[in-house]
Every structure is written in structure tokens, then in C-alpha cells.
Amino acid sequence: MDIRTREAVRYLGYGRHAVDEHTLALVESSFKELEQSACERIIYRIFDLDFQADGHIIIGKMNINSRNLERNLSGCEKVIVLGATLGAKVDMLLRKYALSDMARVVVLQACAAALLEEYLDVWQEQEAAEQEKEGYYLRPRFSPGYGDFSIEHQEMILRMLDTAKTIGLTMTDSSMLTPSKSVTAIIGLSRLQTSCHKKGCESCDKKDCIYRR
Numbered sequence: 001m002d003i004r005t006r007e008a009v010r011y012l013g014y015g016r017h018a019v020d021e022h023t024l025a026l027v028e029s030s031f032k033e034l035e036q037s038a039c040e041r042i043i044y045r046i047f048d049l050d051f052q053a054d055g056h057i058i059i060g061k062m063n064i065n066s067r068n069l070e071r072n073l074s075g076c077e078k079v080i081v082l083g084a085t086l087g088a089k090v091d092m093l094l095r096k097y098a099l100s101d102m103a104r105v106v107v108l109q110a111c112a113a114a115l116l117e118e119y120l121d122v123w124q125e126q127e128a129a130e131q132e133k134e135g136y137y138l139r140p141r142f143s144p145g146y147g148d149f150s151i152e153h154q155e156m157i158l159r160m161l162d163t164a165k166t167i168g169l170t171m172t173d174s175s176m177l178t179p180s181k182s183v184t185a186i187i188g189l190s191r192l193q194t195s196c197h198k199k200g201c202e203s204c205d206k207k208d209c210i211y212r213r
Helices: 003-011 021-037 067-072 088-098 102-133 151-161
Strands: 041-051 057-059 062-064 076-085 182-190
Touching: 003 021, 003 102, 021 088, 021 102, 041 102, 041 151, 062 151, 076 102, 076 151, 088 102, 102 182, 151 182
Parallel strands: none
Antiparallel strands: 041 057, 041 076, 057 062, 076 182
């Protein structure tokens, strides 16, 4: 089982349980369909990072109060603020199957999430190589909605990046991104190379989550 398949299975909530052949076949065919529909796009900018005495973090015009993000960015001088999406055609594909095959929709949702993560991981590896030339090292991605980093900050991130014009990424009144298979995130840039900063499931306190790695 390759990494993307393993991630899709995790998103499906199998945890460490065995996956049946029918589900694996559905995952494989879903990835094939998504590869034909996805139009991956990313936009990012680099901002100076300012830690305030009261514990707030200033990034551009964004004022953030988050202990979790503060720990993630400890020792950083700058940050990458990014938005990324698989595009509107993935949403169209999901709506098409929603009329006739909800089981496939569930699998497509999981596979799309895994595909987006894979895209971001590849991009981040490439960006890490570029930043290292300038003497900076990347921290793990940290998105609004992680821990106490409020999801409401997504609106300002979209404005800072002008994502509606640059990559077609907008937001609903309830702070949900559109297209749905999209993400915003902050990545710290530090002069110090560290390997102790964890991301995702490894940094989450919810030990009984069915989606945990």
C-alpha cells in the first residue's frame, strides 16, 4: 500500500483495521478520477514574524492569539502564508456522484484529502530546498482550525494572498473554503534546523480519534 492510499484509508476511518479488497479497488479508481479532475494551484507570500509581549503573534495585518501556533513558530523570524486548492472540478465530481453513489463520494472525499496533502508535501519539500539556500529551515504546516489557532483567521489569509483572483479560492460565511478541497496554512522559517516540531496527528491530544495515524 503506497503512502497516498494509506492516507486515504486513514481518512476513511479504518485506523489499524484491515481494509477489504473492494474498498482498495474503489480507492484506486477514485484516485484515477481525481487525477483527471484536479487542477492543483498554490499561492504564497513570505511575511516578517513579530511576537508581542502579551503573547499575540503579528503576521502582516493578522493578529493571532494561539499558544499552539506560538510553540510551532518558536525561534522563527519569518513565515510563509499559503493557500492551496485542488480546484472546482473536484467539487463538480463529488456533486455528480452525490446523485447516485454516496459510497463513492465518501471514498472520493478521503482520496481528495490525501491528494491535497501529497501535493502540499511535495511543494514543501521543494520550497524547503530553496529556503535552505537562503539559510532558512521550514517548520511543519499549521492551519487555522488546528488546536487553538482559530479557523476565523482564514478570512484574513485569503485577503492577504488575494486568493479569489490568484487561485480561485474563496470562503463561506461559516469560514469553510470553496472549493472544498483546499487549505490555508502558515509555515515558520527559522535559522535553526530542528527535527522536534511535530505536525498533524502527532501534535494532537485526541488519542482516541479514528483518523489518527
